[in-house]
Amino acid sequence: MTDYIVRAISFDNKVRIFAVNATKTVQSAQEKHDLWPVASAALGRTLVVGSMMGAMLKGDEALTIRIKGDGPIGEILVDANAHGEVKGYVGNPHIHFQYPNGKLDVSSAVGKNGEIQVIKDLGMKDFFISSVDLISGELGEDFTYYFSKSEQTPSAVGCGVFVDTDNKILAAGGFIIQLMPGATDEIIDKLEKVIATIKPASQMISEGYSPETIVKEICNDEDFEIISTLPIDYVCRCNKDKFARGLISIGKQELSEILEEVGMIETTCHFCNEKYHFNREELEELISNSR
Numbered sequence: 001m002t003d004y005i006v007r008a009i010s011f012d013n014k015v016r017i018f019a020v021n022a023t024k025t026v027q028s029a030q031e032k033h034d035l036w037p038v039a040s041a042a043l044g045r046t047l048v049v050g051s052m053m054g055a056m057l058k059g060d061e062a063l064t065i066r067i068k069g070d071g072p073i074g075e076i077l078v079d080a081n082a083h084g085e086v087k088g089y090v091g092n093p094h095i096h097f098q099y100p101n102g103k104l105d106v107s108s109a110v111g112k113n114g115e116i117q118v119i120k121d122l123g124m125k126d127f128f129i130s131s132v133d134l135i136s137g138e139l140g141e142d143f144t145y146y147f148s149k150s151e152q153t154p155s156a157v158g159c160g161v162f163v164d165t166d167n168k169i170l171a172a173g174g175f176i177i178q179l180m181p182g183a184t185d186e187i188i189d190k191l192e193k194v195i196a197t198i199k200p201a202s203q204m205i206s207e208g209y210s211p212e213t214i215v216k217e218i219c220n221d222e223d224f225e226i227i228s229t230l231p232i233d234y235v236c237r238c239n240k241d242k243f244a245r246g247l248i249s250i251g252k253q254e255l256s257e258i259l260e261e262v263g264m265i266e267t268t269c270h271f272c273n274e275k276y277h278f279n280r281e282e283l284e285e286l287i288s289n290s291r
């Protein structure tokens with residue numbers, strides 16, 4: 001079965017909830033980048049949250065999340081859109097940190113100092129850019145802070161990835177709970193109790209919970225309504241033309257030097273590791289099209 005997100009409302013329409021199973025999506029990222037477990041957890045959590053933030057967009061809107069911490073994983077970058085397509089990469093996929101109890105230490109990989117930056121492409125050259133400082137580097141808490149601070153939407157974010165001993169992804173998923181205007185103290189109290197006791201998202205997914213069941217768990221005995229369901233997947237739409245346009249933009253002089261010295265260019269897509277080769281003839285054509 002494919003990965004998907006559900007969007008639900010509950011608590012008299014005063015609370016909106018997103019929940020996602022992203023196990024296959026994070027597995028694709030693991031395979032494309034040969035992620036070691038803590039890198040799978042860090043990129044996976046960002047892909048989980050990114051996919052749900054993508055589901056909050058409309059039409060052809062898209063967003064980019066950049067997490068720039070001072071840890072050895074380097075930059076974490078995730079692109080997502082309203083069609084359920086998500087992709088990403090990390091600076092260094094081959095790092096390893098775990099707590100003495102065996103749990104993956106995402107915070108040491110990401111770093112505790114730095115920022116989360118979100119760039120939303122709302123179309124027609126309209127961009128929304130905002131950033132907040134990292135709080136813990138564990139990412140769930142950091143995204144919770146991002147929503148409250150940057151989007152003025154009190155939220156609770158849960159995200160997690162379970163990695164097997166052979167680096168395969170056993171479970172990845174999460175939820176975002178958001179208070180809508182008019183949410184009462186009574187609702188907030190109920191949700192705080194749920195958030196304090198709910199199982200970690202990755203545990204729920206590994207126990208076989210569907211996104212709908214996660215919503216049910218969050219709503220406890222409250223009624224809820226599933227508003228929409230969105231399939232998600234790891235998708236990179238790169239192609240040779242896009243890379244050619246990028247190369248043209250580096251300019252005639254630099255391209256001519258490469259032609260002279262190397263005679264070809266090989267580029268690699270950061271998101272999917274697809275390689276694009278430009279031979280001498282193609283390089284000459286790029287030069288004739290550049291300034």
Ligand code: ZN
Nearest residue numbers: 236238269272
């Ligand atoms: Zn690609």
